[in-house]
Amino acid sequence: MSVAATMQLALRDAFLRRDSPGHALARDSTRVAEACQAMADRFRRGGKLIAFGNGGAGADAAHIAVEFMHPVTVGKRALPALALSNDAATMTAIGVREGLAETFAHQLAHWAAPHDIALGISRDGRCANVLRALRTAADRGLLTVALLGDVPPPPQEESPRIDADHVLLARSTDPAVVKEIHVTAYHLLWELAHLFLEHPAAQQPADDTQPLAQPHTQPWPVAAEQRPPACGDTCTTCADQATPATVVQLLDGGLALADTGTGTGTEEISVALVDAAVGDTVLVHAGEAIAVITKGTDHGRR
Template sequence: MTGTLYPFLGTGQVTVEDVTRSTVEKAGESLALRLQVLERLGPALAACAAALAEALRSGGRLFSFGNGGSSTDAQSVAQLFLTPGKDGRSLPAMSLTGDAALLTALGNDVDFDVIFARQLAALGHPGDVAVALSTSGGSANVLRGLEEARRRGMVTVGFAGSGGGRMAAEGLADHLFVIPSSSVHRIQEAQTTACHVLWELVQRSAAEA
């Protein structure tokens, strides 16, 4: 794996120029993908932001979730929406990945696949928002979370990579954003950018209301 990411390692001939070139190439790939995503998904992000702004204005709350690195991203999304925008407005949001006791209890006592669905069944209401993050679009617990959110009448938002996986195939998200890359690193970087843009658009919409 390391050899794939950094082919110059292990050769005994690593130079500062090699490291610099690799870093610059990866930064260039990341920037190009982010710009491509924003160009392609801009209108869809705007439509999603309008739906989220309306849901949050009407008393809804945003719930975010994901696994691994996407778990950290889900916590960042919740914190981002809790952060006041230029108009000083904090929006109600919660990450479903922040309570270690609850996650381990559900995983150990019931099934790891239900760790998000069970929380949404207890906390979610019609008009709330579910934001699911996955690099593959195929994580069972993320998909079950979206299914439960849909049953609850929530607005469902999905972020996935590559071809979108089951998240795309089964149409589980009202608003789906697929990052056209097979690299986990590039997918997560582009998803982060898209989430920030979504937050900015929601804040703008909320300020105009």
Template sequence: MKDSVARSLKEGSELRLKMAETMSAEIATAATAIAKAFKAGRKLLLFGNGGSAADAQHIAAEFMNRFLIERPPLPAIALTTDTSVLTSIANDYAFDEIFSKQVKALGKKGDVALGITTSGSSPNVLKALRAAKKLGMTTIALTGEGGKAASLADIALQIPSRSTPRIQEAHIAVGHILCELTDTILFKDVGKR
């Protein structure tokens, strides 16, 4: 049992080191795009399924409330939280429409759409990224190595792994880094770390 724990922790650590070598520029680009949108009075829409839905909510909460410093709230909305909207769209249309219809209703040119999909293949995430692009939103895909999401997005944050648990762990780490960098860009003279 102890060996299994050590192996999982080591895999996660090795993946983070690989990400530091291969993804730092893309993560910084994504944070800059998010900060630019917030500075222009635009918003961030986040979406994903299952654990990725929870990540969308977690990241949105960090922006909306605070992360490491005291600062004004930032307009980040997880499209995964309104059960009435989600179930009515899924029931009346299709499950693959649950995010794209919300993007069409809430998204505007200059906003940012952040689609989270471990596989890179979630049909509803892909459809929402396409809808966001049509509206002139900046699109970010937070994904693993596979699927089509990365090729649909303006900014692809592809975790270099095919292990679902390790990808999910890395996704929330990237989310925290996006929050930290965005805070630094927008509020570098506010508060202390």
């Protein structure tokens, strides 16, 4: 076999290993949206984001902190965030005196506030100091979010207890793929947390007995031929700025026609990530409905 053919097979295998975990994250869109809602609420109440992890996950924590503190997107507000592993002096001092398992929990216990957010990252979900910090954060009333990998525990070892309000799982046993899914996940956390901050009406569902977004059986991404067509400058829902719109007709393939109330008629959007019915008002970002803001009288009738 030629070198070119060998490389082609290797590349195909590399992409295939990423395909299933990527689609799995998309199917967890409801969990991602719920975590972002909760984070936006904490930021609105004056909370800060505290991220932590070991090794490469520690680098991810630093990446997360700078994304929130210094957004690369012009016009997005800076949100208070920091990474616990950035302070090498504090980390090593705690490790020597209190033990490595206390490196993050010790810091959280001394200055984190109840309205803050604790975001722990672990490739296999068994990092003792990450789990200890999540438990400490939960005990103190912080919102807890965990980015974990799907690496099974060694034989004869039980899976550890995860104390987190929101667990986002990279469904892969490949460390490189787990890392990549985590990067995508925390970019989503940043983007959607901003959207919920910009649209407070989307924070609470109209019916408190129902979650904001229900799981949808349509896998995502939807095939290219089913996506909304490219739009011109007149398309309101295609913009990067989230826009409320009312669903007027459900279409096949996870699509719908929606009215933005601007007098330009209806626009085709995707409703693959939400449980939308005719009459519902949805929040649309780049052609994708990401949340149901208010429910219409036809909700639940298809």
